[in-house]
Amino acid sequence: MSILRPFLTRVVRRGRLTVVMPDGREERFGEPEPGFPEVTVRFRNRRAMRRIIFDPRLGAGETFMDGDLQIVEGDIMELIALLRMNTPWDRGAKLKDKTVFGEWLEGVRTRFNSINRRRSARAHVHHHYDIGNDLYRLFLDDDMQYSCAYWPRPDMTLEQAQAAKKAHIAAKLALAPGQRVLDIGCGWGGMAITLAKLEQVEVLGITLSDEQLALARQRAEAAGVADRVRFELIDYRDLAAREPGRFDRIVSVGMFEHVGARNFETFFRACANLMTADGVMLLHTIGRFGGPGSTDAFTRKYIFPGGYIPALSETVGASEKSRLIATDVETLRLHYALTLRQWYARTVAHEAQIVAMMGERFFRMWTFYLAGATAAFESGSMGNYQIQFARSRRALPLTRDYLGEAEARYGAM
Structure with a gap:
């Protein structure tokens, strides 16, 4: 079982995300549904997966930038859309990737960074x-x-x-x-x-x-x-x-x-x-x-x-x-x-x-x-x-x- 399974099982329910591990094993999340993307990604190493667990938003961005997260089927637009469509704001859903303290800290960093x-x-x-x-x-x-x-x-x-x-x-x-x-x-x-x-x-x-x-x-x-x-x-x-x-x-x-x-x-x-x-x-x-x-x-x-x-x-x-x-x-x-x-x-x-x-x-x-x-x-x-x-x-x-x-x-x- 991959270290991403608890997070992705909770998030991806509609649409299909297939994750190819560094050793070639595959895990699938969600169920195909009309209107929802079907995306396959491959991780080049386990370090890339750990970066996403540590900080899903920044980690995912940097892992993709570095080429350690590769899109095999679909593209980055469809991958991010799939995650967001499963957590729509106007239905009260939220992509919980931080603790209450982590969200508070992000707010502090935002205001400090935007003193301008x-x-x-x-x-x-x-x-x-x-x-x-x-x-x-x-x-x-x-x-x-x-x-x-x-x-x-x-x-x-x-x-x-x-x-x-x-x-x-x-x-x-x-x-x-x-x-x-x-x-x-x-x-x-x-x-x-x-x-x-x-x-x-x-x-x-x-x-x-x-x-x-x-x-x-x-x-x-x-x-x-x-x-x-x-x-x-x-x-x-x-x-x-x-x-x-x-x-x-x-x-x-x-x-x-x-x-x-x-x-x-x-x-x-x-x-x-x-x-x-x-x-x-x-x-x-x-x-x-x-x-x-x-x-x-x-x-x-x-x-x-x-x-x-x-x-x-x-x-x-x-x-x-x-x-x-x-x-x-x-x-x-x-x-x-x-x-x-x-x-x-x-x-x-x-x-x-x-x-x-x-x-x-x-x-x-x-x-x-x-x-x-x-x-x-x-x-x-x-x-x-x-x-x-x-x-x-x-x-x-x-x-x-x-x-x-x-x-x-x-x-x-």
């Missing part, structure tokens, strides 16, 4: 976003949107869904000619450039990534909007001290996850200070269903050091301290899962190029990250929130009709 002072914040951004624009070009859409797309129709391409996301957000900003717009965490500039094309607005995009900054500036020039769109390498806290009350609109997409729980109130205070009295803000962020939690060790170590996914209660609660009014909240439940599956497919399709560029271990790490994220959005506790804020209750129309009208207009442009 200015220097550490920039180092954390460099870790993930400055690994090379060429990598991101291989799996993102042609506008390099590295955040949840919006899927009004499931048959859309990734490019169409990302364009729909930008139109959806632009509508919620209630844009008007002459406004000054701030894009916090502007990525490679796609959102800022799009807003300037949709309306005659001036946009400042800020980032802590050197790679993103350089490409965003090039793209603004190529798009012919460099006279109204500029980008700067600056922390949002420093910008708030420098330019209080300057911006009519603020948009932040996929950046709040990097702020860190200790800085939530600081972030919203900075945003409130940056906005005009009748300013409007749209925050697009990954969110946690249910209450606060912790960042798993694999993500914290390899993918997003300093990152933390907030619960809706944490996000809105922190905004209340700055007297921001949450004027609209939308929960995107499965949109990121659809997006991540597209990213995963494009990553796998470019395996040879990514391996040549980054190495085999990196490629396995990246596919493990994308597969784990997909499962978290399909069966785990992850979703996306779009929260519209205003400083004044009179800053926006009294009904939501304007959103659909603007979105239809922008989508047709």
Whole structure:
């Protein structure tokens, strides 16, 4: 009997997982069922199995990265999906891989790791976003949107869904000619450039990534909007001290996850200070269903050091301290899962190029990250929130009709 049997017997009940031991023996877990994957894995040595028992999430990730856990039938997406589908969050199930003390310790580590002072914040951004624009070009859409797309129709391409996301957000900003717009965490500039094309607005995009900054500036020039769109390498806290009350609109997409729980109130205070009295803000962020939690060790170590996914209660609660009014909240439940599956497919399709560029271990790490994220959005506790804020209750129309009208207009442009 393998040392993994007690754990896997408890977890895998639906679908089939076959485990090939280092000596060639096989053990099977679960029962085949329509809609559930059937996966076969092989362990190269017993040490790999012990690593998973010691820390299932980090151990599984590192064992797969090192090539000691091999997928014989299926792929890493199906393996992680099988485990998550057997422990769905919305049915009250939980993958118990830690004691109560272990979960408490993970929470402490998460909060310590996500303090994110200015220097550490920039180092954390460099870790993930400055690994090379060429990598991101291989799996993102042609506008390099590295955040949840919006899927009004499931048959859309990734490019169409990302364009729909930008139109959806632009509508919620209630844009008007002459406004000054701030894009916090502007990525490679796609959102800022799009807003300037949709309306005659001036946009400042800020980032802590050197790679993103350089490409965003090039793209603004190529798009012919460099006279109204500029980008700067600056922390949002420093910008708030420098330019209080300057911006009519603020948009932040996929950046709040990097702020860190200790800085939530600081972030919203900075945003409130940056906005005009009748300013409007749209925050697009990954969110946690249910209450606060912790960042798993694999993500914290390899993918997003300093990152933390907030619960809706944490996000809105922190905004209340700055007297921001949450004027609209939308929960995107499965949109990121659809997006991540597209990213995963494009990553796998470019395996040879990514391996040549980054190495085999990196490629396995990246596919493990994308597969784990997909499962978290399909069966785990992850979703996306779009929260519209205003400083004044009179800053926006009294009904939501304007959103659909603007979105239809922008989508047709």
